[in-house]
Amino acid sequence: MIRNEVVDKTDMRNTEISVSILSADLLHLQDELEKLKQADADQLHFDVMDGQFVPNISFGLPVLQAVSKQTDLFLDVHLMIRNPLQYIENFASAGADLITFHLESADDPFQVIAEIRKQHCKVGISVKPGTPAKALLPFLDLVDVILIMTVEPGFGGQSYLHDMTEKIRAIKNMLQERDLRNVRIEVDGGIDAGTAPEALQAGADILVSGSYLFRQDDMKSAIMQLKR
Ligand code: DX5
Ligand code: ZN
Numbered sequence: 001m002i003r004n005e006v007v008d009k010t011d012m013r014n015t016e017i018s019v020s021i022l023s024a025d026l027l028h029l030q031d032e033l034e035k036l037k038q039a040d041a042d043q044l045h046f047d048v049m050d051g052q053f054v055p056n057i058s059f060g061l062p063v064l065q066a067v068s069k070q071t072d073l074f075l076d077v078h079l080m081i082r083n084p085l086q087y088i089e090n091f092a093s094a095g096a097d098l099i100t101f102h103l104e105s106a107d108d109p110f111q112v113i114a115e116i117r118k119q120h121c122k123v124g125i126s127v128k129p130g131t132p133a134k135a136l137l138p139f140l141d142l143v144d145v146i147l148i149m150t151v152e153p154g155f156g157g158q159s160y161l162h163d164m165t166e167k168i169r170a171i172k173n174m175l176q177e178r179d180l181r182n183v184r185i186e187v188d189g190g191i192d193a194g195t196a197p198e199a200l201q202a203g204a205d206i207l208v209s210g211s212y213l214f215r216q217d218d219m220k221s222a223i224m225q226l227k228r
Contacts, residue, residue, distance in 0.1 A: 015200060015227045018043035018076045018186065019219075020210030021067075022058060022156045029063075032214075033071045039219035043074040045188070045208045046096075047156075050081035053105050054154035061087075061094050068095025078126065078188065078208075080153045081105065085112050092119030100124025100147045100186075103139070104131060113142050124186065128153060129161055133170040140180055145206070146171055150199070151189030157211040160190030165202045172203025196226045 019041040024032040036044060046067065049058040068075060077096040081087065084101040085108070091099055099121045106112045109125065116123045125139050126147035136146060148168055151158040168187060175183050184205040191199065192212035199207060207226055216222040 014184075014205050016042035016206045017213075017223045017226055018045040018206055018208045019213055019223075020045040020047055020156060020188075020208050022047045023210040023214040025214075026059075029067070030070055033067065033073070035219060036073060037071065039213075039223050041073060041219075041223060043076040043098075043206070044071065045210070046075060046077045048077065048079050048081055048091075049154065052082045053102065054080045056154045061090055064091065064094040064096065074098070076100070076124075076186075076206075076208075078124075078147065079105075083107075085115055088112065088115045088121075089119055092116075092121050096121050098122040098124050098145060100126050100145060102126045102128065102153070103135060104128055109139060110142075113139065126153075126188075129164055133167050133174065136171065137174065140174060140178060140183060143183060145184050145186050146175075147186040147188055147208075148204075149189055150187055150191070150195075153189075158190055160192075160195040160198075162198070165198050168199060168202035168204055191226065193222070193225055197228075 019036050047058050049056045051057040075095055075097045077091055077099050079101045099116045101112050113123050122144040124145035124147050125143045128149050150160050150164040185203050186206035187199040187204040188208035191207045191209040213219050
């Protein structure tokens with residue numbers, strides 16, 4: 001009995017759920033934000049797509065501004081855009097708490113990191129499935145979050161790529177070897193009750209989930225379940 005309680009607390013201590021509003025009902029966004037709040041979402045994941053870096057277009061600055069005015073949730077902004085450097089200041093002003101950019105999208109990732117810091121946001125760096133873990137080595141001690149894509153970026157509702165679990169583990173090891181305990185691993189794409197345990201066991205700290213959570217009648221218990 002006591003042992004179970006301890007195990008539960010340990011397992012749930014650090015896990016956070018960032019709910020992707022890509023799958024929300026955008027016509028009723030205010031209600032959806034309230035739903036996230038009621039469901040105890042830890043973060044709101046905001047997917048920005050430009051039709052260039054990824055083959056889809058989602059939403060951008062005016063929507064982030066509106067969201068930021070309506071919610072006090074932590075705003076986790078995932079930029080899937082070319083030339084992120086040009087837009088960092090705008091996304092920071094629009095209310096982003098964390099700005100994550102793609103390593104593959106930036107001419108000079110160091111400069112993008114410096115610009116995000118300058119805007120007083122947390123810094124995230126992301127890699128597509130085809131980019132190996134070792135490509136992140138020069139940036140490990142400069143960022144707050146490493147976002148590992150477990151689908152090809154561009155669309156919600158895709159299936160988790162199980163090959164990526166090994167990459168999560170590799171990055172977890174790289175961080176542990178360097179004693180970088182404050183850098184958190186976020187996993188994005190195809191997270192549901194079936195795949196969450198696999199990502200968590202490999203070392204994920206933050207799970208992004210969109211289509212799965214918005215399909216649930218009871219988002220709150222679904223979020224609790226994902227954390228276990
Ligand atoms: C995909 C996005 C994801 C997406 C996740 O390019 O980065 O954040 O919204 O959606 P699900 O949970 O449906 O895979
Ligand atoms: Zn995302």
